[in-house]
Amino acid sequence: MIDVYRRDLQMNDEQKGQLTEDEEKEEALRYIEETTNSASGSGGPAALIRKTVTANGDYTAADEGADGYSGVTVNVPSAGYTVDDIAGGAVAGDITLTGENIMQGAFTYNPRITSVTVMGAAAIGNYAFYYCTGITRFFAPAAVQTGQNALEGCSAMTHAVLGNLNGARYAVKGCTNLTALDVGGGGKLASSACYGCTRLETIVLRSATLVALDQTSVFTNSPFKNGGTGGTIYIPRALYDHLGDGSSSDYKVATNWSTVDGWGTVTWASIEGSVYETQYVDGTPIPTA
Amino acid sequence: MIVQESYELNGRQFVRTWSDEGRYVVGGNPEGQYTEANDPAALGRVYTEGEAIPAADCEAADYESALGRLGVEV
Numbered sequence: 001m002i003d004v005y006r007r008d009l010q011m012n013d014e015q016k017g018q019l020t021e022d023e024e025k026e027e028a029l030r031y032i033e034e035t036t037n038s039a040s041g042s043g044g045p046a047a048l049i050r051k052t053v054t055a056n057g058d059y060t061a062a063d064e065g066a067d068g069y070s071g072v073t074v075n076v077p078s079a080g081y082t083v084d085d086i087a088g089g090a091v092a093g094d095i096t097l098t099g100e101n102i103m104q105g106a107f108t109y110n111p112r113i114t115s116v117t118v119m120g121a122a123a124i125g126n127y128a129f130y131y132c133t134g135i136t137r138f139f140a141p142a143a144v145q146t147g148q149n150a151l152e153g154c155s156a157m158t159h160a161v162l163g164n165l166n167g168a169r170y171a172v173k174g175c176t177n178l179t180a181l182d183v184g185g186g187g188k189l190a191s192s193a194c195y196g197c198t199r200l201e202t203i204v205l206r207s208a209t210l211v212a213l214d215q216t217s218v219f220t221n222s223p224f225k226n227g228g229t230g231g232t233i234y235i236p237r238a239l240y241d242h243l244g245d246g247s248s249s250d251y252k253v254a255t256n257w258s259t260v261d262g263w264g265t266v267t268w269a270s271i272e273g274s275v276y277e278t279q280y281v282d283g284t285p286i287p288t289a
Numbered sequence: 290m291i292v293q294e295s296y297e298l299n300g301r302q303f304v305r306t307w308s309d310e311g312r313y314v315v316g317g318n319p320e321g322q323y324t325e326a327n328d329p330a331a332l333g334r335v336y337t338e339g340e341a342i343p344a345a346d347c348e349a350a351d352y353e354s355a356l357g358r359l360g361v362e363v
């Protein structure tokens with residue numbers, strides 16, 4: 001996303017001078033939508049509620065024929081909230097988002113959201129919940145993508161369940177009260193994804209294949225770093241002990257994970273047989289097939 | 290160009306691999322692109338230099354400036 005903004009910000013003075021203020025805003029919004037859509041691969045419209053809520057309950061942008069945006073439902077706890085600009089902090093409380101992707105920066109700097117549930121296979125845009133300092137729980141087990149810096153600075157958040165953290169740089173950076181992170185999908189843990197998560201003690205990696213670690217900085221300033229107090233990473237039994245004799249772990253010889261293992265701060269454990277076989281790290285039961 | 294250096298960690302030998310041009314290195318386990326690769330020396334993993342360059346770190350100020358352009362007060 002920031003690359004997109006840089007493209008915008010690097011527009012030369014002559015080009016800027018040809019745009020009115022409204023045109024500039026429209027152009028910036030177009031960039032955001034382009035990037036969100038390309039990131040998700042859905043090709044659908046970005047989701048943004050830009051109307052005024054007049055009653056409590058579930059509110060869907062499409063209900064008011066929103067101008068080109070649809071598909072996101074926000075549970076509004078009481079009447080009177082204005083969500084003409086979500087980024088302004090109008091939405092509050094425990095919110096459930098359904099439908100399409102969550103736009104980049106959609107809830108940035110909103111301190112009044114206390115928990116988030118994302119239903120379905122949505123993509124979470126870059127910076128979507130950046131510095132939402134009131135969120136204590138984030139639950140998106142089916143999310144297909146988490147954007148860069150998506151949950152950075154959510155300093156009250158203790159538990160996060162994410163369907164995918166592939167390539168999400170700085171995804172939970174600076175979440176200083178995060179104790180448990182649950183990741184369903186594979187791919188790669190990107191640079192500094194868990195940077196500064198000073199209380200992180202439990203990570204669950206549910207992917208049946210090895211999750212790559214881009215570099216060891218993923219855990220900088222967390223208990224998992226070299227010399228840190230340590231923590232436990234739960235992985236599938238097939239990766240934890242592929243020989244079945246308790247002597248082997250694929251992660252222990254995987255690129256970069258081997259060094260993290262060498263630090264001596266990680267305890268590896270099998271998901272199977274642990275409490276996380278049947279529930280996510282926040283205690284929510286995992287639906288049975 | 291690929292650069293490698295050996296180091297010892299808690300009595301075990303490791304090799305750090307990176308690109309002197311700041312590109313991804315390609316290889317490893319699981320195979321893929323890495324900004325930097327650390328492996329047990331005994332495994333003798335070989336890397337090539339990729340074409341792609343990891344994205345530069347972004348600054349919060351960039352984002353806040355962009356929000357300002359959208360009329361959002363931070």
